[in-house]
Amino acid sequence: MKKERHPLAIDVEGVSFAYNQRNVLEGIHLKIPQGSFLGIVGPNGSGKSTLIKSILGLLKPNEGTVKLFGEEINKFDSWSRIGFVSQKANSFNSGFPATVFEVVSMGLFGKIGLFRFMTKKYKQKVYEAVKQVGMEEYLSENIGQLSGGQQQRVFIARALVSDPDLLILDEPTVGVDAKSVRNFYTMLKKLNNEKGITLVLVTHDIGAMSEYVTEVACLNKCLHFHGNKETFENKKEEMMSAMYGHDVNLLEHNHEHDHHHHDHDHDDVWRDKQ
């Protein structure tokens, strides 16, 4: 059963977080409308994962609130609407004796409920999700025997199998080769376009991601920028020097978007310029 459609998939209001009195996140406001494909970028240790964990309720922020589909996170219970692919998916116990089928099934376990088992209908869902990521030939293979890119696809399938409206991916391409990364982003783009799934992608790989997303957020303790991709392209250098320091230029120039340089955008949201 789907609840009524709320315009915002994620609504982060004034979230701050500190580990051992060291601030990791400071006053984050972030509204992510349904249907958008947002890339969150920032250097290592900029609080990206902490923000994601706060959004998912895995961490409790010291201040501020998080709402998913308009509902407060501690009251939120429609978890099958959320698909999560964590950074740790890359460092799970690779000796775990589970097949691709078993791993993807886990995406349904919260939905099926206690004392109930995988019926034909659910098995069919697993096959579909596995097919969607192009791993149908590997259904009975051991998860530990697959390559990094293949494992990542399986974890996407596990997140997709419950038909989520929101898919959150934390550094999903770490340890995956360049070609697979491209295929991977193309697949995400397709999910966003065809199924209207809201995507939130956390990465430090700005170059690869910027071709595919519709919105960008720059995070380094504070939210330095959140706006559409075109605005981001124009302000990229400014943003990068603000986030990474002046001498570092980590950007790859992307000529495709150079013609946007002149029109100054209206909907860019600047916050907390340092």
Place this chain on the structure above:
Amino acid sequence: MEILEQLTFLERGVIAGIIIGFLSPLIGAFLLVRRMTIISEGLSHITLTGITAGIFMSQSAFWLGPVNPLYTGLLFSLAGSLLVEKLRQIYKDFQELAIPIILSTGIGMSAILISLVQSSYTEWYSYLFGSIVTVTLSDLFFIVITGIVTVVILAGFYKELLSISFDQEFAVTSGISVKKINFLFSLLIALVITMSIKVVGILLVGAMVTLPVAASIQFAKSFRQVIFFGILFGEISVIGGIVTSYYLNIATGGMIVVCGVTILVVSIVVQRIIVRLRKTV
């Protein structure tokens, strides 16, 4: 339950063994993938404390009447199981510390209580090394009831346990309550450890939880196969151990372990041969 009363002591032992041979590898499979098999060693010793406490109570507090010490053993085992969880949280970076802490506490307190009660050497011997001939009717009741509880809990929470064991964060974001499931898992471990003690013995309980799944993971491709072969090997070990120990008149627990180790060695050797054959083909 009347059927149970008509059994001979040998039949009682065999039935107890079959239940344990089924449930120990089931729990063992989850302990294996969570890298917690060692917990069985810690808990068996704290269970001994509970058993000695039970015997001490029956001897010193007559008004309580005779209490099967397995029940006090179960209580201590559960407390130990929860304490291990707690200690693992306190020592996040040194989680293995929990086991020696619980284990030495268990042995220390047992030693004190054993010195206070009057029991024969043979009674302790049967608790330490297991013996089917000492499985009383009341013990069998205990094993059947805890066995049923274990099966019901596992049937209800198998999926959730599997998901948490594989990836805890994902389990949380799919709506599974990790705290509740982990509590139930602690309860399951305590139940299985306590029910095994009469047959396999405190010092050898860890074997039933570990050996069958250690053998099955040699060639299991899926988690289901780990469980299936684990149970198969568990039952072969238990039945083989009971039969040989009965005819040779030696410690049951010891024979069960020897059977389990034999299966383990065979499966390692067979697996190596298979790998080598594949390479040459």
